[in-house]
Amino acid sequence: MNILLSPRMRKVSVLLFLAWVCFLFYAGIALFTSGFLLTRLELTNQSSCQEPPGPGPLPWGSHGKPGACWMPSRFSRVVLVLIDALRFDFAQPQRSHVPGEPPVSVPFLGKLGSLQRILESQPYHGRLYRSQVDPPTTTMQRLKALTTGSLPTFIDAGSNFASHAIVEDNLIQQLNSAGRRVVFMGDDTWRDLFPGAFSQAFFFSSFNVRDLHTVDNGILEHLYPTLDGGAWDVLIAHFLGVDHCGHKHGPHHPEMAKKLSQMDQVIQGLIERLENDTLLVVAGDHGMTMNGDHGGDSELEVSAALFLYSPTALFPSVPPEEPEVIPQVSLVPTLALLLGLPIPFGNTGEVMAELFSGGSDSSDPHSSALAQVSALHINAQQVSRFLHTYSAATQDLQVKELHRLQTLFSTASARYQHFLRDPQEAEAALSTLTAEFQQFLRGARALCIESWARFSLVRMAGGAALLAAACLLCLLASQLAVAPGFLFCPLLLIPVAWGLTWTILYAGVAVTTGSKIDSVVLGAVAAAGSLLPFLWKAWVSRGSKRPLAPLLPVPRPVLILLLIRLATFFSDSFVVAEARATPFLLGSLVFFLVAQLHWEGQLLPPKPLTISRLGSSAPTAPPRHGGARALWLGIGLLLFTRLAGLFHRCPEETPACRSSPWLSPLASMVGGRAKNLWYGACVGALVALLVVVRLWLRRYGNLKSPEPPVLFVRWGLPLMVLGTAAYWALASGAEEAPPRLRALVAGASAVLPRAVMGLAALGLLLLLWRPVTVLVKAGAATSRTRTILTPFSGPPTSQADLDYVVPQIYRHMQEEFQGRLARTKAQGPITVAAYQLGSVYSAAMVTALLLLAFPLLLLHVERVSLVFLLLFLQSFLLLHLLAAGTPVATPGPFTVLWQAVSAWVLLATQTFYSTGHQPVFSAIHWHAAFVGFPDGHGSSTWLPALLVGANTFASHLLFAVGCPLLLLWPFLCERQGPKRRLPGSESEARVRPEEEEEQQEPLMEMRLRDAPNHFNAALLQLGLKYLFILGAQILACALAASILRRHLMVWKVFAPKFIFEAVGFIVSSVGLLLGIALVMRVDVAVSSWFKKLVLAQQR
């Protein structure tokens, strides 16, 4: 079956196999993501005073009153004391001990005595609640919830990724638009969330988790003076000491007792200073675990304390024995209505109705109950309006449940209107109304929680398992691929059949049960189904004597290095420091490569000792250039890596680090002279890049052919350099242009980048159209009379050195000639000299890479061109170094070593950082969207997304496309490599028959063509190995994110890292497929070229 496949079919099946493996990874990533990253759409609608949330009269006709919106205000001022991580039991009153039982002495219990005193002495004035927090329990997400009333998820798909500012309607914004003065002191997270929203603010850095006192003491310095000064309507104090104490010492530490006692004094002091129109709210934003961490959804993390107090009586009844449990977001509608503000548009909280009863002094139970119901009604109207708007904007919410809720609301609302017009059986009617509104509000909240705020552990585990299985598949298949008798067809057809079967099965089940078909689950089912036969095979052969493949064929140091790299994904410090750790690992790998070469005795000319041991029959003669070439390659690589490391952007988490100033655009520089120098350096880097590649091409003789891609390389590339340089000149000096030329400059800065990108696209198309850049010399007409292969009669070295070309004859072609000649005896001998056949694949690859690099470079700031130059030099040196250690197995099978693939991936990661990127959203280079589009894009979103994505994942793309070079380069280096000639045979070579002479000629990449099956297998193996390493990285990221989902840094470090790795994986896999497809395209073109040549010769 295998033999029946035509070469072209085999190529297609290699690509399809790789695409299937990619699909497995994608399905795993998608499944994991859908369980881990919950998304929600941010609506920017605002509630306003003038516009009531629904039809019907507002209670008490409150329109006309000043300071009242949807309801009249009960308090004119609020003091909100936010104690970070104030768990419920920290504030829980301690009942007097049962005699005989020893008193429990836990540092955090019973330290907030002032609350207990209030609850005992003034039961109508204050109340303690256990507030139920929604995960993720991180401070920023909690603050969003506490001001918007919604359920923040990790990705709030809003319009603004770059800053953390809240765009949804929120309490602070409502306060501002009502003209209230908001004074803030404490955690500086608020500054990011509400830029410019406070009339007075004292921010303190929340960065140092080990510092217990700076923030709190800073607040205390300002709290009482501000309070007494009176220039505020809402005063917010956000204390961080308790949270930091938890992170540093854990709750069971005497320090926690001290911290809580300090907080107690603060509350006591505030209570003494409060006036009658002021409400005091003491709230914890989340709890903490036994170890003092938070972020997840365990019981201790999600229970926070909430305490309300006012000097006037608030509540109609004494507090219950056990404090009531309320959702934390209930505070939002309650505060809004108590202050006479509209409820924020996206609020899903339920108002705390008992606060609207008018306190114990209201004698009339009927009016009290009516006030409660009307508050609930407004709240329900607002939530219903939000649900309606949200479900119109997106399909997140379950339709059926939504319908049920809407019906519930409309009936309750109709009954409420009816009751207002015709109040009968007041008590019973009001209590049913209360129950119905509450039922609606709770149902709505449950609906939102269901779709926004739960990790789906099943999906996360399933996704991780799928990723792990795909990695295993890659590992085993990469071993099998080069083994003889590897069957493509069954390996492709069986999974597809299985996958389809399972998909149909799943779809059938889904249709019969009537549930909606989830495309993510569908993809995962298909992937898992197609993996099943493979897993089964692996399981079966596990026990058998002959395992599927040797377990891990990686050399041990490389394996250790890989494991270290994977382990670093589990430490937030290492993820943050990856920009420094990756070059270190890369350097270690380079060192290992050089050391290995030395250890094997290949680095330096062998010493007499080794020679004598190996004997004279040693087949591996020293490399021609000899000496410590590999050593210099390694040192150069280290040097370039270090230089590239000078371009780095600091992550937010390391305040001591200073970003490289070279990553800012030239336009932001002030000094004219320095700017000019830098500009010169950037253009110089561009020119150097071009010159290096052209020199390389010329060295292998690929600049001689009259083919269009070669002409493009000769003329189009300099044009691109010119365009880029002109664009940079305009961009860096746009402000200095004289006013008359402004329009011209603006036009040019739009046209130039587009022209360069168009040229690059043209070049790539040309390359795809005619990828064979081979010069054919000495046509049949002139050489008929000569004997075969006369151009090679001289010593090949001298000719090569003279012309800088590699004259190549393809052996098969000769055989074919001979075969045909045998049939057509009439023809005379033919001479053909084909130049640069030996590097035909890599020449196309390098040209394609350069053509890709130019548009990507254009998307970066000018000075990154130096990094791109370094990138090309680094990969050049690395390829040479790797080639020095890779044996060229002549008839095949060809293999790509693990160290090569690992080094390539490390280099890609290092370049990601040195081009000024960081795996956090705030570090994305948004300006890339405006390259070539200085006035923005209007309404289209895919083009800017594409530009920004290309900027961010430029290194992933370049290295993935260039991946096949790892396979090609050892053949390319064969010229300098071994087997030139045995010593002493120089004179014999001259007199040898010509056929043998021709065999001496290095075949270089034609060796690959000689064995098309091995070539395909090697490409498949290369792709699988690359995918394995990338897949292992993404698996490590996914595992880290799921295991550490309660970690303090999960939303700041691990989740963004996972997202960047995932997108990087997708970009890389697409690039890999493109690169391999390009090589295959060249291969096909070379075949047809030979065919044409043969036909032409025949004629």
Next chain:
Amino acid sequence: MKDTDIKRLLYTNLLCVFSIFLSIFIPSFFVDNFSVLEAHLTWLCICSASVTTVNLLSYLVVKPNVSSKRSSLSHKVTRALKCCVCFLMSCFLLHIIFVLYGAPLIELVLETFLFAVVLSTFTTVPCLCLLGPNLKAWLRVFSRNGVTSIWENSLQITTVSSFIGAWLGAFPIPLDWERPWQVWPISCTLGATFGYVAGLVISPLWIYWNRKQLTYKNN
């Protein structure tokens, strides 16, 4: 290879280990508030000096490679001078290598250089003692089947383990534990020291363990 040779190797190596311990404990009698972490640079100098001394002494006493020909005084002096130059060169070379591997270029130059000095004390000084300023011999020792005696074998093991220790010492630096020893280059110097000590202890044992398999050309 005789067992007495291995015993001699063990004693010399233990002497080197002992000298490192001495460099940790002796200075506290003379300097107030001496500790390895706080007065790190001082300790580096002392450690380097003591290890060099012990190496030289043990070389002079044990004389592992018996040279057949007597050499003149001037030859000896040139040889010693060459050794010094070699040592200095290796310090500078290591410094450059550290910078290439990510050490700060301008800040903490003294610290980086002293680390280079210590690492070359652990690696270059034994090489110089054993092999002399002969680069070819060095390269031979560090290649497959290149060792010709247990002394060279031990040298190979201690040198490689010192380098590995220094390499491993770089890993705690990015962690946020905020320990005093995480500062560059303390963790690396400590790692190199541990690696050196481990190499010194392990190499005689390893040679003893594998004495049946080990065959040296010259023996």
